Amino acid sequence: MKQDRFIAFILLMLALSAxxxxxxxxxxxxxEGLPLILxxxxxxxxxxxxxxxxxxxxxxxxxxxxxxxxTVGAMAIGAVFGLGMAIVLTQFCPPGxxxxxxxxxxxxxxxxxxxxGFMGVVTIVPLIRNHLGGPGxxxxxxxxxxxxxxxxxxxxxxxxxxxxxxxxxxxxxVALGATKWQTTxxxxxxxxxxGILAAIILGMGxxxxxxxxxxxVAGNALEIPGSPLDPVRTLTSNIALEMGYATGRHREAxxxxxxxxxVFIMIFNTTALAISRRSAGKGGGR
Amino acid sequence: MxxxxxxxxxxxxxxxxxxxxxxTIGVLLYIILYILAKGLPHISWEFLTKAPxxxxxxxxxFPMIVGTFMVAGLAVAIxxxxxxxxxxxxxxxxxxxxxxxxxxxxxxxxxxxxxxxxGLFGFVFFSIALGMGLSVLSGxxxxxxxxxxxxxxxxxxxxxxxxxTYRETSYGLGSTRWQMVTRVVLPSALPGICTGVVLSLGRSxxxxxxxxxxxxxxxxxxxxxxxxxxxxxxxxxxxxxxxLSMENAYATASVLIIIILALNALAYWLMNxxxxxxx
Amino acid sequence: MFPGKEFLWCATIAAxxxxxxxxSDTQARSVAVVGSTSVxxxxxxxAEEYLAKNPAESVEVQGGGSTAGLQAVVNSLADxxxxxxxxxxxxxxxxxxxxIARDGLAMxxxxxxxxxxxxxxxxxxxxxxxxxxxxxxxxxxxxxxPITREEGSGTRDSFVHLVMGKERISRRALTQESNGAVKELxxxxxxxxxxxxxxxxxxxxxxxxxxxxxxxxxxxxxxxxHLARPFLFITQGEIRPEARxxxxxxxxxxxxxxxxxxxxxxxx
Numbered sequence: 041m042k043q044d045r046f047i048a049f050i051l052l053m054l055a056l057s058a059x060x061x062x063x064x065x066x067x068x069x070x071x072e073g074l075p076l077i078l079x080x081x082x083x084x085x086x087x088x089x090x091x092x093x094x095x096x097x098x099x100x101x102x103x104x105x106x107x108x109x110x111t112v113g114a115m116a117i118g119a120v121f122g123l124g125m126a127i128v129l130t131q132f133c134p135p136g137x138x139x140x141x142x143x144x145x146x147x148x149x150x151x152x153x154x155x156x157g158f159m160g161v162v163t164i165v166p167l168i169r170n171h172l173g174g175p176g177x178x179x180x181x182x183x184x185x186x187x188x189x190x191x192x193x194x195x196x197x198x199x200x201x202x203x204x205x206x207x208x209x210x211x212x213x214v215a216l217g218a219t220k221w222q223t224t225x226x227x228x229x230x231x232x233x234x235g236i237l238a239a240i241i242l243g244m245g246x247x248x249x250x251x252x253x254x255x256x257v258a259g260n261a262l263e264i265p266g267s268p269l270d271p272v273r274t275l276t277s278n279i280a281l282e283m284g285y286a287t288g289r290h291r292e293a294x295x296x297x298x299x300x301x302x303v304f305i306m307i308f309n310t311t312a313l314a315i316s317r318r319s320a321g322k323g324g325g326r
Numbered sequence: 327m328x329x330x331x332x333x334x335x336x337x338x339x340x341x342x343x344x345x346x347x348x349x350t351i352g353v354l355l356y357i358i359l360y361i362l363a364k365g366l367p368h369i370s371w372e373f374l375t376k377a378p379x380x381x382x383x384x385x386x387x388f389p390m391i392v393g394t395f396m397v398a399g400l401a402v403a404i405x406x407x408x409x410x411x412x413x414x415x416x417x418x419x420x421x422x423x424x425x426x427x428x429x430x431x432x433x434x435x436x437x438x439x440x441x442x443x444x445g446l447f448g449f450v451f452f453s454i455a456l457g458m459g460l461s462v463l464s465g466x467x468x469x470x471x472x473x474x475x476x477x478x479x480x481x482x483x484x485x486x487x488x489x490x491t492y493r494e495t496s497y498g499l500g501s502t503r504w505q506m507v508t509r510v511v512l513p514s515a516l517p518g519i520c521t522g523v524v525l526s527l528g529r530s531x532x533x534x535x536x537x538x539x540x541x542x543x544x545x546x547x548x549x550x551x552x553x554x555x556x557x558x559x560x561x562x563x564x565x566x567x568x569x570l571s572m573e574n575a576y577a578t579a580s581v582l583i584i585i586i587l588a589l590n591a592l593a594y595w596l597m598n599x600x601x602x603x604x605x
Numbered sequence: 606m607f608p609g610k611e612f613l614w615c616a617t618i619a620a621x622x623x624x625x626x627x628x629s630d631t632q633a634r635s636v637a638v639v640g641s642t643s644v645x646x647x648x649x650x651x652a653e654e655y656l657a658k659n660p661a662e663s664v665e666v667q668g669g670g671s672t673a674g675l676q677a678v679v680n681s682l683a684d685x686x687x688x689x690x691x692x693x694x695x696x697x698x699x700x701x702x703x704x705i706a707r708d709g710l711a712m713x714x715x716x717x718x719x720x721x722x723x724x725x726x727x728x729x730x731x732x733x734x735x736x737x738x739x740x741x742x743x744x745x746x747x748x749x750x751p752i753t754r755e756e757g758s759g760t761r762d763s764f765v766h767l768v769m770g771k772e773r774i775s776r777r778a779l780t781q782e783s784n785g786a787v788k789e790l791x792x793x794x795x796x797x798x799x800x801x802x803x804x805x806x807x808x809x810x811x812x813x814x815x816x817x818x819x820x821x822x823x824x825x826x827x828x829x830x831h832l833a834r835p836f837l838f839i840t841q842g843e844i845r846p847e848a849r850x851x852x853x854x855x856x857x858x859x860x861x862x863x864x865x866x867x868x869x870x871x872x873x
Contacts, residue, residue, distance in 0.1 A: 047504050048419045054411035058478060059432030061471045065439065065447045072450055092773065093756050102776070124346035132340050141347070143594045148354050150525075150586045152532035154563045155579055159357050166793060175750050175779055175794060188353060221336035242438070249440020251535040252563060260755075260780035271779050276442045280535055281782055283446075285642065285670040285757030298446045302439070309438035313431070379653065381646050544667075545649070569785025 069302055073295030085296065091262050093282070093290040100297055102264045106179075106272030107248055107304070109265055110258065113183025114190055114247035119240050121187070122194025126236075129195070130202040131224050149192035157253030160185040165257060174269035177259030182272070185253050190243040197242060197316075201235020202228055238316035245308040249301070251276040275301040358583060365580030368573045374581070378545055382561065383571045387578055389547040393555030396462050396548060397541055398530035401469035402477075406523050408470075409477030410512075413519075416478075417485045418507050437475035444472045445539035453540055463551040465541025469533060473526035480525070484518025484600065485511055517600035521593045528589040531582070534559045558582045635663030636848045640674020640687030643759030643802070644836045647706070647867055648687055654863055655854050664851055671759065675700060678841050684848035686839030689759035690766070702837040705855050706869040709803030709825040710763060710832040713788070713810040715795045720744040722814040728768050731798055734775030739796070751778040752787050752799035760784070763834040764800045804868015825870040836869070 077085050080098050084090075088099025125145065129138055164184055169176030205228055213223040229236070259271025260281060273281075279294050279301075286294055330338075376386030412433070416426055448468030458464040488511050496506040512519075534557075542554030543564065556564075558578055565575035638648050645668045652664040669677070674686035675696065692702045712728060714720060720742055723731070730736035732751045739747045753774050754761040765774070779797075781787045784805040791797045792809050803820055806812055812820050815832055824830035838852060854860050861871045 044503050048415070051411050051415035051419055054408055055415040055429055057408045058412060058436050058474050059429055061474065062432045062436050062439075064451065065436075065443065065471075068447050068451050068455075069443065072446075089776070095773075121346050121350055124343045125350060128343045128347045132343065141351070143590065144351055144354060146525075146594075147587070147590050148350070150528050150532065150590050151354075151357065152534065152559045152562075152582060152586070154534050154559050154566075155357065155361065155583070158562075158566055158579070159360065161789070169794060175790075175796075177779060177790070188350075191350060219332045219336045221339045222332055225339070245438050249438075249442065251440065251442040255782065256567070256786075261778060262776040262780075271777075273780065276440060276535075279442050279446065280538070281755040281780065282757055283449075283539060284668070285673075287670070287672065290757070295446060295450075298443055302443055305438055305440060305443075306435065309435060313434055380650055546665075564783075567783045567786050569783075569788055 066302070069295060069298050072292060073297070073299035076289065076292040076296045077299065080293075080296075086300075089262065089264055091278075093286070093293060096289060098289075098293040098296070100275065100278070100300060102262055103273050103275045103278050103297065104300065105264050106258070107274040107276070107301070109179050109272060110182045110186060110254065110274055111244050111247045113179055113268065114186035115240060115244050117183060117187025118190040118194050118243050118247070122191045122239070122243065123198055123236060125191070125195045126198035126202055126239075127224060127229075129199055131220060131228065145192050145195055148188075153189065153250060153253045154256075156185055156189055157256030160253065160257040168269065172269055174267075175259060175271055177257055177271050178269045179258070179265050179272050180268040182254050182258040182274075183268070185257050186247045186250055189250060189253065190246045193246050194239045194243040197239035198232070198236050201232040201239065201316075204235065205231040234315050234318060238312040241308055241312035241315070245305055245312070248308065249276060249305055251280050255280055275304075358587075361576060361579045361583055364572075365576035365578070365583075368577035369580060373574075373577055377547065378574075381568075381570055382545070382565050382574055384574075387558065387561060387574075387581065389545060390556055390558045390561045390578070391581070393462065393541070393548050394531055394557040394559075396551070397465045397469065397537060397555065397557055398527055400462065400466035400551070401473060401530045402523055402527045404466065404470040405474045405477050405526065409474050409522075410481045410519060412474075412478045413481035413485055414507055414512075416482055418503065418511065433475040433478050436471070437479075439472075441472065441533055441536040442539075444468050445536040447471075448536060448540035458552065460540065460542030460544075460554040461552045462541060462548050462555050465537045465555070465557075466551075468536050468540045469530045472533070472536060473529055476526050476529065477519075477522050480522025481515070481519045484515035484522070487518065487600075488514045515600075517596045521596045521600065524589050524593040524596065528586055528593075531557070531585060531589075532559055533557075534563055538563075558585075635665045636685070636845070636851050637665050637667070637677070637683045638685045638687060638838075638851075639667045639669055639677040639683035640839070641671040641689035641759050641836075642668040643689040643708070644687035644705075647836070647864060647869065650867060651855055651860055651863060652851070655851055655860075659850075662847060662850070670757065675839060678839055684840075684844050685852060688837040688839050689834060690762060691835060692837070692839075700839050700841055702839050703852075703856070704835045704872045705838050706836045706861070706864045706872055707825055707833050708836055708869055709820055709822065709830060710760070710767060710800055710834065711803045711806050711812045711820045712815060712832070713791050713799050713801060713806060713812055715791055715793075715797055716809070716811045717795050718744055718811065720813060722817060724816050725768055728815070729770070729772050732769060732774050732778065733772045734777060745795075747796050749798060750794060750796040751775060752790055752797050753778040753780055754787070754800075755780055755782050758782075759834075760800065760802060767832050767834070768800075802868065803870075806868075822865070822868075822870045833870070 085098055087101055089102040090097040090099040129141060160181055164181050165176040168178060168181055209227055209231060210223055213227050254274050255277040260273040260277055261271040262273055265272045275297050278297050283294055373386040375388050377389055379385035420426060448464055452458045452464040452467050453460055492510050493506055496510045537557050538560055543556045543560055544554035545556060548555040559582060562575055562578040565571060645666060648666045652666050656662060656664060671688040671690055674688055677683035678686040723742060727742050731749055736742060737749055739745050739749055784801045787799045787801050791799045818824055818830045820830055825833045865871055
């Protein structure tokens with residue numbers, strides 16, 4: 041028994057590694073970034089679009105707006121496609137096909153983001169520039185690329201949520217004479233509502249945090265976008281673009297951008313976690 | 327307007343949903359085939375085994391292949407023991423309570439953090455505060471932290487899927503908890519755990535933003551873990567963005583895609599084995 | 606049978622061992638060349654050719670920026686610093702800067718754009734957002750889309766220094782992180798105007814005359830094309846013989862020719 045306790049203690053120490061990693065990340069990002077936010081002042085940092093590191097102006101409003109615009113756009117695409125695929129996979133697809141489609145969707149998640157960004161530049165950007173106008177590098181281009189990238193996240197979590205709905209609901213509905221589609225949209229989607237919501241919010245977190253693909257297709261201009269065809273700079277691309285050379289206050293400002301991103305992500309993720317916890321509790325034993 | 331009959335509505339809905347699915351699969355295949363079609367013709371034995379010349383315009387990608395596997399392999403080698411230990415602790419050594427809640431919460435939060443934040447953290451913590459500089463080691467430690475939640479989650483699921491009767495039998499034969507875990511539970515869960523490890527390896531190989539800030543972009547073959555190294559994904563990014571050589575960029579991307587395809591196939595195969603065994 | 610306990614311990618010990626090897630690594634000190642990311646690719650190329658001819662030598666090139674390069678020379682972390690701007694008065698008291706080459710800054714537009722000649726004044730207007738339509742500078746009726754480089758890039762710094770002066774680059778300007786990306790964008794967009802290293806222009810883009818002077822290596826060398834910046838090697842006092850050998854190679858006819866092949870302009 042003594043040995044058992046000792047092993048349990050060692051395992052506990054190792055199990056705390058993820059948690060301590062999270063704490064370290066939080067501490068270091070805030071330590072590097074927070075002082076600059078406080079010195080600059082909340083107003084001049086969050087509510088100004090004047091980003092000029094040489095002139096000591098560090099306003100990131102346009103990037104916050106840019107990040108949110110791109111994220112919302114990505115979700116408009118990612119949610120429709122992701123949820124659609126989740127419904128197909130759980131309700132309308134023979135099991136044999138499911139075992140082909142699922143690994144394909146996982147493969148979609150495995151493709152490097154630089155490849156997505158590159159494909160966006162060679163296919164989507166010229167299409168937008170030639171047919172819709174503007175520079176091509178735009179909110180729209182970034183939304184499409186990110187929408188595809190977050191698809192696997194939305195799909196797989198929605199599939200889990202739909203599968204967690206008790207089979208008896210489905211059988212009852214079909215026994216009452218409802219078609220499969222009626223059952224799906226009147227019953228299954230409602231029963232899995234919170235799980236699907238969690239999937240969409242987690243997908244938004246993914247889109248908000250993506251970096252390399254966005255740098256390549258978003259255009260990175262500092263102006264607040266007025267239309268989906270305008271270029272934008274996101275919080276992530278601001279960090280990755282300028283980190284290479286930044287020193288002193290400029291570097292602190294990039295960490296402060298990171299702090300902002302971190303806070304947004306934490307809000308998204310804890311919301312999604314809370315929603316999925318609650319739904320797991322409500323569903324009772326699976 | 328008359329309401330459509332349920333049968334017709336169903337047909338319309340299903341057609342719509344299937345077309346969404348097919349579009350997605352089409353996009354996936356298009357990306358893969360586009361890259362492979364442009365890249366495969368430029369891959370040769372020399373390309374895979376030679377060092378790059380004039381910044382990657384000519385020559386091969388050997389140092390990047392080595393660098394990629396050093397960074398990603400080390401990351402997974404660090405994260406896997408930690409992740410499996412965490413999963414064992416959560417499933418076998420403690421009851422659900424505040425502590426497990428906090429540990430899971432930590433892992434879930436870690437899973438949601440964007441790679442650029444990992445990059446920033448790895449840069450200030452490993453590269454600067456711990457003095458590792460831009461190096462394979464700094465990159466690997468950063469990625470290890472990044473893939474840790476995936477490994478914990480897949481290992482936990484795999485361990486939970488081991489039937490309870492196995493454990494009871496093991497206890498019945500008089501083994502200690504540790505013997506039960508190492509001789510019964512982990513072996514049964516191994517394919518499931520390996521699936522998570524293989525997918526994490528894939529994710530480490532695909533990552534760009536985090537390694538750019540921690541492992542740097544040196545073109546030379548890394549001689550040790552303290553050398554800077556450029557990974558394949560970053561090399562592709564730099565080649566295509568600088569417009570140095572599109573042929574080499576496509577060829578690099580093809581190598582990357584082939585590695586990812588192989589790893590996904592491996593993970594899929596392991597998973598099937600696991601399901602067959604557990605079921 | 607799965608080896609259980611042994612496996613976990615071996616994995617842990619292996620990881621720890623690998624860490625230890627990584628940290629205790631020592632190697633013979635190679636010639637360190639550190640600094641400007643604009644000079645870096647050229648220095649890497651020179652190092653490559655130099656090492657091909659002198660396999661016994663060892664040269665390592667690293668980026669970080671011009672200022673970081675100077676700092677590294679002060680701290681003896683670098684034998685040679687790289688700098689892509691002229692030294693300030695105080696800096697030139699402390700350091701010795703040697704021009705290894707000059708780099709012209711070319712203004713590029715889409716080949717379909719009819720504009721051939723722009724004054725510095727007009728360039729400033731195009732990039733600050735004052736001039737919004739190409740008609741205002743004698744071009745087609747088409748909005749202007751300036752393309753700039755990211756904050757901190759040496760190319761951007763010299764463009765701001767040589768053209769913008771006190772004016773700021775418009776917030777609407779697209780920002781790209783490399784010469785190649787700027788090139789790709791200008792190639793595809795009729796409304797675009799960008800700037801890049803003269804050596805990187807290639808044949809697919811159109812360069813414009815600035816204040817009536819054609820951007821060519823000859824004009825940079827003659828000093829008539831004024832959008833040019835020096836690439837410097839920075840040293841402090843005596844440097845190690847192996848560093849001196851590399852330095853001499855760069856200034857030699859062979860080194861200068863290599864730089865010219867890459868589109869730079871020789872030092873004299």
